[in-house]
Structures are given as C-alpha cells and as structure tokens.
Amino acid sequence: MTLWHKRAAVLSVFLSLAALSQTQQPSSPDKPPKTLLKSATRMVVVDVVAMDGKGASVPDLKSDDFTLLEDGRPQQISVFSFQHPVELPAGQAAVHLPANVFTNIPSIKPTSLNVILLDALNGEFTSRAYAREQLIKFLEEGHSPEPIAVYALENHLKLLHDFTTDDKEAVSAIRSYKPQVLNHLDSLDIMASPFTQKGQVQTGPRAIETTLVALNSLAQALAGYPGRKNLIWLSEAFPMELFPDLFPSPRSLAVMRAAVASDSPGPFDTIHGPAQAGMVQNSQSPNSLWANSDYAAQVRKVANALMHAQVAVYPIDAAGVGKLSRVSNLATMRDIAERTGGKTFAGQNDLQVSIRGSIDDGSTYYTLAYYPDNKNWSGQLRAIDIKTTRPGISLRYRRGYYALDPSLSDKEGDSRKLVEEFSHSLALDVPSATAVLFQAVLTSPADNNNKVVVNFAIDPHTLSFTEDGGVHQASLSCAAVVFTEKGSLLKETMSTMNSPIAAADFQKLMETTFPCRTTVELKPGKYWMRLGVMDRSSRLIGTTTASVTVPVP
DSSP states (O other): OOHHHHHHHHHHHHHHHHHHHTTSOOOOTTSOOEEESTTTTOOEEEEEEEEOTTSOBOOOOOGGGEEEEETTEEEOOOEEEEEOOOOOOTTOOOOOOOTTEEEOOOSOOOSEEEEEEEESSSSOHHHHHHHHHHHHHHHHTOOOSSOEEEEEESSSEEEEEEEESOHHHHHHHHHTOOOOSOOSSSOGGGOSOSOSOOOOOOOOHHHHHHHHHHHHHHHHHHTTSOSEEEEEEEESOOOOOSOTTSOOOHHHHHHHHHHHHHTOOOHHHHHHOSOOTTOOOSOSOHHHHHHTOTTHHHHHHHHHHHHHTTEEEEEEETTOSOSSOOHHHHHHHHHHHHHHTOOOBOSOSOHHHHHHHHHHHTTSEEEEEEOOSOOOOOSOEEEEEEEESSTTOEEEOBOEEEOOOGGGSSOTTOHHHHHHHHHHHTSTTSOOOBSSOEEEEEOOGGGTTTEEEEEEEEOGGGSOEEEETTEEEEEEEEEEEEEETTSOEEEEEEEEEEEEEOHHHHHHHHTSOEEEEEEEEOOSEEEEEEEEEEETTTOOEEEEEEEEEEOOO
C-alpha cells in the first residue's frame, strides 16, 4: 500500500467516524458562546531581534525602551524577557516513562531552537544537491551548542533527525537521505556544479499546496517547544508570501511593477505558478490578487500557525550566484523573512556562512507579549509595529497576525477539513505534533480481551475553551491509528467530545489534566500506533508514536 493510499484510507474511515460523532451537545444557535482563554484573553507573543549600527546584538534594552502598536494603536506590554544562548548541560538526562506511557511533551527547553529545512520540492536538483553538501560541511565543523533539527520538504514533510546537539548523528541522517520527488533536470550528469546559468524558477500549484501543508505540519510539530524557533529554509524557490494582506515593501512593489512593465514573471506570478482559471495574474494590487487566490485561506492559517509556534523564517538561496537574475524569487524570500522576523541570505556561494549567520542572528532576542485591546476576532489581518526609543537600533519582528476566532472554526460543513488535517497528522511518517500536549496510558491487552484502551491526559492549557452562562466547554477529538510492524495501515478509532464543565470545576481542571479515551481491538502481534488529539476549536494538534505488543493468550 502506497503512502497516499494509506492516508486516503485513514481519511475515509475518519470521515465516517466524524459523521457518527456529531451527536454531542451543540451551543444554542441564537446565543453564541463567549470565548475564553485562547480567544477573548488571547495573548500575542512577538520575538524581537535588536541590532546596533554594526550588526551586533543589543543586550541591555528594557521594557520601557519599546513601544508596541497594533493597527497603529499602542498596546500594553504584559510580558517582557531577554533571551540569549545558554549551553545545555552535557549529557542532559532523558525522561524515562513506563513502558505503557507515551507523550509528546518536549524534553528540552532551550532559549531558541534551530530547524533546518532542506527543500527537495522547489527549485532545481543542482541547487538541492549543493545545499545538502554545504549543510554537511557546516555540521562537520561543529555548528553551536544549541539543539538543531533537520527536516526535508518533498511530497510531504519528512523528519530526518529530531533536535540534537550531536552533529555526527545529524550528518549521518542527512547523508542517508534520498529525496522521493521528481527532478526538474533531464539528466543527473549536469548536477556537478551549482554555478550554472539560472533563471526564474516557476512553482506549480501542487508544489504550493504541498509546501503549505508541510509548513503547517512543521508549525504544529514545533508549537510545544518554548521560545523562538529559527526555520532555516535552504531552497532555490520560495513559492508564497506568508502575510499577503500586508502592503508590500517598496522593494516588492518596485519588482512587481518592473515585472509587469517588462511582461516577465514577477514575485506574485511565482506565488501562483501557471495561470489558472479565475485567478488574477500580474495584478498591480497584491491585495486584489490574493482576494482571488485559491491559497489565501490556507496561507492565513499557515501564517498564524507559525506565529503561534514562534517561528521566524530564515530563507537561504541555495542557487548561489548564477548568470541570470532571479529577482522575483529573491523578492519573495525577502518578504517571507521580513514578515516573520527572520533574515534573508542570498547572493553568495558559501552557504555555510549563511547557515551560521541564521543561527547566530536568531539566538539572541527579546520576547514581548500583550493582550490585544481589540476583542473583535473578525479574521482580518492586524499589523504589528514595534519601535524603540534607543537611537541607532534596528528591530526585526513578525509584522502581523490574523485575528481568527477559534470558536467559529468547528462549524457545520467544516468537519471534513478538520478530519483531513487530523488524518494527515496521524500518518506514520509525519513528524509528531506538539501544539496540544498530552500523555497517553495504554492498558494491557491481556487484561481486556485484546482491547487496547488509550487514556489521554491532556494539558488543559493547550486547549481552547468557550464559556456560556458560567459553563465552560472544550471541543476535541482523540484518536489512535494502528499500523502493522512493517508500517501498513490496519485500523483506526476516534472519539469526539464536547464536554460542559461547571464553573466550580473549571479551575480544578486547569490544575490537572483533561481526559479523553478511545479503544481499539487487536489480534496478537506487534504494532505501531499513532496517538493524537485535535482541539476542534483552535485546530491545534498533538501527536506521538507508540509501540504495542498484544501477547498470545
């Protein structure tokens, strides 16, 4: 069974389960619930990199040195801290759990994490191969004491190695990696050097869709780790902007207008790839273009997911210096960096320097957090602007977020999308997600007639609740997907809950865990099991992998 057949099978069964599970207590249609915690009291976290005129980090700023505005209105800074690299203790002890207990709670808590994404989907094969070799050389020389994880973007997001400070382990994983995507070149004989003639790289609709799904999965995987995550994206083609509703920078506007005037591909053509029916091409108004884009809603979701996970994007142009201009691709990568608080590295062949610069840049920063004065969660983009009273200092930070209302996500007709997201995250080869944290205890099959009972203990602080008349409610699904020892899909089960909680019990709940249970019957044998929880309001997901053995009676 192919990977796509496995996922299709999971989705088809989940859709049936979802239809059966829609028997819970709905909210009164004429009295919408009041959102609590992650909605009405939602806190927005912004990481800020401060540099002096020489490009060095500024370590002595105070909260009073900053002014934070949302849509031009000053906001009160509720949380302020300064983060800088701290070497983790050598041989940091791993958390050992009982054999029947599994969790997705991160065991490491550094000030910042570095995630390297090798793009095997967008761009030419020569650039991918060169970026891979440059990354290996960088790691072989020793990068930093901070943890680093390596992912690959191909037909889906693939984890090559989880966070580690052991560079040799990471190098071994990268060397053994064989991309499973079609190449753009006709022959492998021309991959010897990246310094060949290079022009614009067009990205098609399928690559855009795959990239968006992968970025959302990556955000879900990183959300449970505290602090800033620096996404070092090694690619030749960056297929989309993450905050298209923001008015483009003067650089982007100039590039776009020049492209329109010369009838050559511009940055917004690169976003959409080949022209499609009903889509605007070469529009002089980026907002009107995105309003007609099939990807606009997906991009908003991905942008917010990256913001929630505190991810700053550091695009590194894997093409190096070529003979032809690639101005539209470079403009897009600059926009991605500027709007997420990262930094662009392009126009040089020594990618090791770029990787080092990305890690150093994102390791020292300030964290500012605030509760927005505007409680109207209309889904519109809200622009963030941060200033400092200290002269001669430049600031980089994410430029906005979408004010999405979690309580409006789980509507009738939206269940299919929720199930699609959940089923995708539960595939055996998808990295574990940490946006919803939990522990799962599996009961012994020998004590339950070969029925494995999965008891989830969920961290309630990672869930969204609604409140109506003093009664709080969370809407969530917990699931178990079973695979054979060789990785073939076997069966799945899912439970959906809409549990009302009295006000008197709510605070007690927040001090313990939120329960959910599902059961699956298995024959004797060894299995892999993917365990997951989805918050149906916020669409946040938590997943992990468990090994299960059902003994012969």
